[in-house]
Amino acid sequence: MSTGFALDAGLVLDAGLAALVLAVAVGAIVAGTAFAAVVGFVTYGLLLALVWVRLAAVDVALTEAAIGSGVTGAVLIAAAARLRPAEARSAAERPGVPLRLAAAVLSALVAAGLAMLVLLPSAPAPSLGPAAAVHLPELAIGNPVTAVLLAYRAIDTLLEKIVLLLALLGVWSLAPDRFWGGAPGQPHAAQQDGALALLARLLPPVGIVVGVYILWVGAVAPGGAFQGGAILAAMWILVMIAGLRDAPATGGRRVRLLLVVGPAVFLAVGLAGFVVADGFLAYPASYAKPLIIAIEVVLTLSIAVILGLLASGPPGRERQR
Amino acid sequence: MAEFLVGAAGFVLAMVALGLVRLLRGPADADRLMAAQLLGSGGIATLLLLAGGAGVPAAVDAALTLALLAAFASVAFVRSAPGADPAEPDSTEPR
Amino acid sequence: MRQVLDIFTVAAVSAGALFFLVGTVGLLRFPDPLTRLHALTKADNLGLGLVVLGLLPQAEGFLAGVKLVAVWLLAQLAGATVTQLVARAVRRGGPPA
Numbered sequence: 001m002s003t004g005f006a007l008d009a010g011l012v013l014d015a016g017l018a019a020l021v022l023a024v025a026v027g028a029i030v031a032g033t034a035f036a037a038v039v040g041f042v043t044y045g046l047l048l049a050l051v052w053v054r055l056a057a058v059d060v061a062l063t064e065a066a067i068g069s070g071v072t073g074a075v076l077i078a079a080a081a082r083l084r085p086a087e088a089r090s091a092a093e094r095p096g097v098p099l100r101l102a103a104a105v106l107s108a109l110v111a112a113g114l115a116m117l118v119l120l121p122s123a124p125a126p127s128l129g130p131a132a133a134v135h136l137p138e139l140a141i142g143n144p145v146t147a148v149l150l151a152y153r154a155i156d157t158l159l160e161k162i163v164l165l166l167a168l169l170g171v172w173s174l175a176p177d178r179f180w181g182g183a184p185g186q187p188h189a190a191q192q193d194g195a196l197a198l199l200a201r202l203l204p205p206v207g208i209v210v211g212v213y214i215l216w217v218g219a220v221a222p223g224g225a226f227q228g229g230a231i232l233a234a235m236w237i238l239v240m241i242a243g244l245r246d247a248p249a250t251g252g253r254r255v256r257l258l259l260v261v262g263p264a265v266f267l268a269v270g271l272a273g274f275v276v277a278d279g280f281l282a283y284p285a286s287y288a289k290p291l292i293i294a295i296e297v298v299l300t301l302s303i304a305v306i307l308g309l310l311a312s313g314p315p316g317r318e319r320q321r
Numbered sequence: 322m323a324e325f326l327v328g329a330a331g332f333v334l335a336m337v338a339l340g341l342v343r344l345l346r347g348p349a350d351a352d353r354l355m356a357a358q359l360l361g362s363g364g365i366a367t368l369l370l371l372a373g374g375a376g377v378p379a380a381v382d383a384a385l386t387l388a389l390l391a392a393f394a395s396v397a398f399v400r401s402a403p404g405a406d407p408a409e410p411d412s413t414e415p416r
Numbered sequence: 417m418r419q420v421l422d423i424f425t426v427a428a429v430s431a432g433a434l435f436f437l438v439g440t441v442g443l444l445r446f447p448d449p450l451t452r453l454h455a456l457t458k459a460d461n462l463g464l465g466l467v468v469l470g471l472l473p474q475a476e477g478f479l480a481g482v483k484l485v486a487v488w489l490l491a492q493l494a495g496a497t498v499t500q501l502v503a504r505a506v507r508r509g510g511p512p513a
Contacts, residue, residue, distance in 0.1 A: 340440040
């Protein structure tokens, strides 16, 4: 009897959550100002984290929580603030009928495609899960998500990190030539006291521990390099926003080294696979776990620095030599 | 116990969701931010209750992450609000 | 013993949920941003605090309990900072619209 009720409570919760996600999504779209839309979007991300937990995908929930309420939230809110002066003007311009029609048709097609996939599932749903699970014990990694990301899908994971680097290059390329290699933007005014400075001093030590914990626990439970790196990046951004530390020059040798060390080590281990294992990105059987953990650690460092610099924006000062 | 915790999670979520009316109505940006902040706290509570009630212990880690970053949106808002800090140039444009 | 702890959990979690109700009502009904901020902190501090308190007897082991308390402490720190920052921003913005 009690399990029946638990099921019902869970169903009610899920239905309410789904309705809420839809309502917040619509609210963010129809919001009057960019700021309202951004706050709606951050809220939407938080609700998605809850949805992922309900779908038993806690790894994704952690990613959503770490990146959505940290780095992207800060970037979007700063962007909304910068857009404010031009907002009245851009709100007055309405896109033409063809553009709006095209957007509507495209959205309807995507929605119809998704609805078809959900409503007409092929039975049984195709899955590589069982086949993948057979070999996971050889890796000695308790968290199947981490194991799949760094073994079967290692090349995807590697390329994802390189895409992050490319995104950073894209942001940097917005800077005028004379600022290349300089520090991003203007320094934030230092706050020696007050609530923000206190938070920026108290939180990072705790946050670094939490970030390392999330990275470490990723071997056996939900967590991993990206989530840990996103938390570390958020702590760094907090210190920069409070003006306690200025952003580093983007041309500095240490910064550049930290940016590439993760993907470089990953690539080196992958190439070594040709010699010591079966091929590119293959791990020698007895060293799989230590290698995966080593890759995760350096990837975390690189991800943290990349995300922190992405949030800082393009170089805006001449390089001091 | 599990069913009670899941039910409580649903109740807390429903409560803070009602607060989201402030997100739509405002009137000031600070009010929208408060609604998001309330949903953040409620979301943390919901995750903790679900971790106990639905048997997903790792949800506590997600709650930990949310709690760690709970102040982030407000900090970004305050630092980029108009007139937040006259000494602080609010732009990355070259001088 | 188990039953006493379970009753404690139900009582504390219910009280916490009630504070979330109170916080929401305050956020929706209070007339200006500063008083609404006041309502918000009740949900932050007491609502989450009582939920954590209620979940402690259900925690699997000492360390799981410590983690729950850490979540609450972090939310406290965030809540206190946010209240200060937002209140200052509201005051700077002049009388509320």
